[in-house]
Amino acid sequence: MSKEITSRQQDYSQWYNDLVIKGNLADYSAVRGCMVIKPYGFSLWEKMQAQLDRMFKDTGHENAYFPLFVPKSLFEAEEKNAEGFAKECAVVTHYRLISDPSAKGRLMVDPEAKLEEELIIRPTSEAIIWNTYKNWIQSYRDLPLLINQWANVVRWEMRTRLFLRTAEFLWQEGHTAHATGEEAVKEAELMLDIYAEFAEKYMALPVIRGVKTESERFAGAIDTYCIEALMQDGKALQAGTSHFLGQNFARAFDVKFSDKDNKLDYVWATSWGVSTRLVGALVMAHSDDDGLIMPPKIAPIQVVIVPIYKGNDKKDLLDGKGQELASQLKSRGISVKFDQNDNARPGWKFAEYELKGVPLRIAMGLRDIESGTVEVVRRDTREKMVMSLEGLTEKIITLLDNIQENIYQKALTYRDSRITKADNWAEFVRLLDEKGGFISAHWDGTPETEQTIQEKTKATIRCIPLNNPLEEGNCIFSGKPSQQRVLFARAY
Amino acid sequence: MSKEITSRQQDYSQWYNDLVIKGNLADYSAVRGCMVIKPYGFSLWEKMQAQLDRMFKDTGHENAYFPLFVPKSLFEAEEKNAEGFAKECAVVTHYRLISDPSAKGRLMVDPEAKLEEELIIRPTSEAIIWNTYKNWIQSYRDLPLLINQWANVVRWEMRTRLFLRTAEFLWQEGHTAHATGEEAVKEAELMLDIYAEFAEKYMALPVIRGVKTESERFAGAIDTYCIEALMQDGKALQAGTSHFLGQNFARAFDVKFSDKDNKLDYVWATSWGVSTRLVGALVMAHSDDDGLIMPPKIAPIQVVIVPIYKGNDKKDLLDGKGQELASQLKSRGISVKFDQNDNARPGWKFAEYELKGVPLRIAMGLRDIESGTVEVVRRDTREKMVMSLEGLTEKIITLLDNIQENIYQKALTYRDSRITKADNWAEFVRLLDEKGGFISAHWDGTPETEQTIQEKTKATIRCIPLNNPLEEGNCIFSGKPSQQRVLFARAY
Numbered sequence: 013m014s015k016e017i018t019s020r021q022q023d024y025s026q027w028y029n030d031l032v033i034k035g036n037l038a039d040y041s042a043v044r045g046c047m048v049i050k051p052y053g054f055s056l057w058e059k060m061q062a063q064l065d066r067m068f069k070d071t072g073h074e075n076a077y078f079p080l081f082v083p084k085s086l087f088e089a090e091e092k093n094a095e096g097f098a099k100e101c102a103v104v105t106h107y108r109l110i111s112d113p114s115a116k117g118r119l120m121v122d123p124e125a126k127l128e129e130e131l132i133i134r135p136t137s138e139a140i141i142w143n144t145y146k147n148w149i150q151s152y153r154d155l156p157l158l159i160n161q162w163a164n165v166v167r168w169e170m171r172t173r174l175f176l177r178t179a180e181f182l183w184q185e186g187h188t189a190h191a192t193g194e195e196a197v198k199e200a201e202l203m204l205d206i207y208a209e210f211a212e213k214y215m216a217l218p219v220i221r222g223v224k225t226e227s228e229r230f231a232g233a234i235d236t237y238c239i240e241a242l243m244q245d246g247k248a249l250q251a252g253t254s255h256f257l258g259q260n261f262a263r264a265f266d267v268k269f270s271d272k273d274n275k276l277d278y279v280w281a282t283s284w285g286v287s288t289r290l291v292g293a294l295v296m297a298h299s300d301d302d303g304l305i306m307p308p309k310i311a312p313i314q315v316v317i318v319p320i321y322k323g324n325d326k327k328d329l330l331d332g333k334g335q336e337l338a339s340q341l342k343s344r345g346i347s348v349k350f351d352q353n354d355n356a357r358p359g360w361k362f363a364e365y366e367l368k369g370v371p372l373r374i375a376m377g378l379r380d381i382e383s384g385t386v387e388v389v390r391r392d393t394r395e396k397m398v399m400s401l402e403g404l405t406e407k408i409i410t411l412l413d414n415i416q417e418n419i420y421q422k423a424l425t426y427r428d429s430r431i432t433k434a435d436n437w438a439e440f441v442r443l444l445d446e447k448g449g450f451i452s453a454h455w456d457g458t459p460e461t462e463q464t465i466q467e468k469t470k471a472t473i474r475c476i477p478l479n480n481p482l483e484e485g486n487c488i489f490s491g492k493p494s495q496q497r498v499l500f501a502r503a504y
Numbered sequence: 505m506s507k508e509i510t511s512r513q514q515d516y517s518q519w520y521n522d523l524v525i526k527g528n529l530a531d532y533s534a535v536r537g538c539m540v541i542k543p544y545g546f547s548l549w550e551k552m553q554a555q556l557d558r559m560f561k562d563t564g565h566e567n568a569y570f571p572l573f574v575p576k577s578l579f580e581a582e583e584k585n586a587e588g589f590a591k592e593c594a595v596v597t598h599y600r601l602i603s604d605p606s607a608k609g610r611l612m613v614d615p616e617a618k619l620e621e622e623l624i625i626r627p628t629s630e631a632i633i634w635n636t637y638k639n640w641i642q643s644y645r646d647l648p649l650l651i652n653q654w655a656n657v658v659r660w661e662m663r664t665r666l667f668l669r670t671a672e673f674l675w676q677e678g679h680t681a682h683a684t685g686e687e688a689v690k691e692a693e694l695m696l697d698i699y700a701e702f703a704e705k706y707m708a709l710p711v712i713r714g715v716k717t718e719s720e721r722f723a724g725a726i727d728t729y730c731i732e733a734l735m736q737d738g739k740a741l742q743a744g745t746s747h748f749l750g751q752n753f754a755r756a757f758d759v760k761f762s763d764k765d766n767k768l769d770y771v772w773a774t775s776w777g778v779s780t781r782l783v784g785a786l787v788m789a790h791s792d793d794d795g796l797i798m799p800p801k802i803a804p805i806q807v808v809i810v811p812i813y814k815g816n817d818k819k820d821l822l823d824g825k826g827q828e829l830a831s832q833l834k835s836r837g838i839s840v841k842f843d844q845n846d847n848a849r850p851g852w853k854f855a856e857y858e859l860k861g862v863p864l865r866i867a868m869g870l871r872d873i874e875s876g877t878v879e880v881v882r883r884d885t886r887e888k889m890v891m892s893l894e895g896l897t898e899k900i901i902t903l904l905d906n907i908q909e910n911i912y913q914k915a916l917t918y919r920d921s922r923i924t925k926a927d928n929w930a931e932f933v934r935l936l937d938e939k940g941g942f943i944s945a946h947w948d949g950t951p952e953t954e955q956t957i958q959e960k961t962k963a964t965i966r967c968i969p970l971n972n973p974l975e976e977g978n979c980i981f982s983g984k985p986s987q988q989r990v991l992f993a994r995a996y
Contacts, residue, residue: 039636039639039640041570041571041632041636042571042575042578042632042635042636043571043573043574043575043623043632046571046572046573047571048568048569048570048571048636049568049569050568051566051567051568051651054566054567054568054569055566055567057569058567074543074546074547075543075546075547075550076540076541076542076543076546077540077541077546077549077674078533078540079533079534079535079538079539079540079672080538080625080656080658080672081535081538081594081672082535083534083535084601084611086534087601087611088609088610088611091609094601094611098600098601098602098603098611099600099601099602100599100600101599101600101601102573102596102598102599102623103596103597103598103599103600103601103613104594104595104596104597104625105595105596105597105598105613106594106595106597107592107593107594107595107660108590108591108592108593108595108660109576109579109586109590109591109593109595109624110590110591111590117580117583118580119576119579119580119586119590121595121597121622130613131535131594132601133572133596133625140533140534140535143534144531144533144534144540147531148531153847159543163656164572164655164656166572168599168600180571180572180573182569355645
């Protein structure tokens, strides 16, 4: 009973859905635009969370929790932020259901239980958090305030896709407060670096660090920094953002502090977030037509051991040896599954763990035990190796490191081969259609040109890379003078 | 600037609020009935979560995530459950805001963006989860399904209290599916045992395991098991519940499985949960008039080191020694804070960490360094000890164990002294008013008597203890025959 996966070439988008659903990462739900994250997918998210949380805490951040609801009057206080999110808000208007007199067993909203003020389900928490910071910050001694929250948020998206864009999603949102603008900018940059390090070292996902143009900025930000990744179909994916918010939210919520000279000033802010979208990025960046490919550092299962039973012949011996090997690996911090389920054949298991992207598979039969060896197969290269049981743990650790590095290098080579310069409009359009990836091109710096290019090609400016070299040139579209290239792409 | 705490005798309820607010566990929010969990309070919850999560995983449970929203038609499918929660539901009716034409800068709900079907914010997730399980369970091979979710839920309570009862709260909810009723009952009992072990071993909170009467049962359950704790004001607090749901939800959502003989039957269910309410229980069970008292096993900070500077004299030496001690303790897994803040005096810090309930405080001055000693103070007993720096780590580990045990024994002695038998109505009422605690008394088994007793005394039946001895007697209120005593109390 092998599960059919659509190939990438056949239908990239269906391939992605097949991997998510058949790889047991997530499932559709009864709620429009919301998904169920299944145990295998959730354990992947837990691994990502644990690592990110460590990195946040190592840089002095603490976790806290703020309400799910934002009263409308707070929601609208920072005007640009409100405007940006108003069109996709879930709104709570009532707090009670009563029996529906016209239909037995049915309930209806109690018209008597209307809220005086509507509550918005947080699409992001700047408003509720800055309204709270107002009570926490009086003096420079209260700064910096470095807080992160792991939470669910809701944005009523019209077109949703598993992990990549869902109405409800899980994320972390950092919200920090500082005494100076410079310090806040530094914080926003630091968090971008942490996201980039996480993406590259743990997810094996190469990213470009950059800054967004005005029209792609977070609503209410002065600057939005981002990391941009490239998927196998040549489309870009924004994998994380970090915002320098200036004093916008401090002004909206009247958050002032007295500095060392007792002078009052508004507080400076940042916010930054990554979400379960990263799971989608992971799937699309590394997987192949046989299933998922998990980078060892965040794989829920790093090694699976499959015993090859011959009926009940010496089953105990095989089970004993398997348990022993599993314990050895576990004692070194490797997450191992020893699959003793005897309802499924080895071949079915092999396909199943390939589909789930387990980095290393160890098969172990009676003959192996006699010869003191096992068969080890890498998921990324399919390489099959016969290895001695002696010293196996060390070799497995090295192999996992090699796989992590190989997956990263592969993604990096692919990505780098798809950053292409275009110097005229025809080339730009041709490259987008034929090659995809990032197109590095001159742009005249106006939102109007940016918008026209998007309308004509569906490509957006993904970012202006950090430390971008200056270079005289002419806008790919308007021909007007430009000082630097920016990165265009079609994107998720 | 010491923070005033109301004493327990003066006003128990204000004492509790003072501890929560001034101890930096939580804060009020701008949203009716919702609170903000501050970093110190959240780190306590994280410690509790981490331990519970370990215990769930060690018993074969996996985490997953289901939608925040429950469509009304699913919500009403299990009739008793729906009826139980209908009167306290937050309901999403719209998905967009637009500019309010009558007020510049204001937003209003877009009447055009009304949902076809209202969405209830989960007060508990049986409905959405069993609607999903329908697709996951076909055969006995898919069972048992042992899933847990960490999530926020909303119950529109009219009277709220920080941690103890809030409109939104954080919790975990386990939802399991089984092939037989016996297996499901076993699961519900197992999870109750895990909750009890967690409460007693980690929170140092003695609990009584029991089963609820029909009127106190979870809406939709066949049986509700519970753990009940006693607070210092003699009121009981339900600290966790585990429900045997029978086939009620399987019937409501048509979840059937084929057994080994290919016979179709409805699936059996349990659900179980504990919440941030446990933080409130912890505060009320152990703290005193000077502040919180944290059990070492879940204390966010187990040991604080306070250097006693004499101006800048040998500050570096003191800082070096403090760092060294902190590293030693950390290397043994102890969570330590070395408080080098020189804006605050030692006396202020002592009061602050007492308020925060840090189990051990180490003070270290220049004279201590000369004599190779430190001053160690226990938060629970206030005992002051001068200890040699040599071998200090081992002694600290032992001390933390002693404190954990002492806090538990103190709570146990108090609790046990407040389980009192009452054999007539006058005694029952007098005990409730004068002594509080659990009153062990006969009850005739009818919901009517239970309700009348509650109306007359505000006491409810907290539980029928597990393994309750049978004993002939007469109902405390009606005089009718009864076979066992049950535990009454006024409760949170």
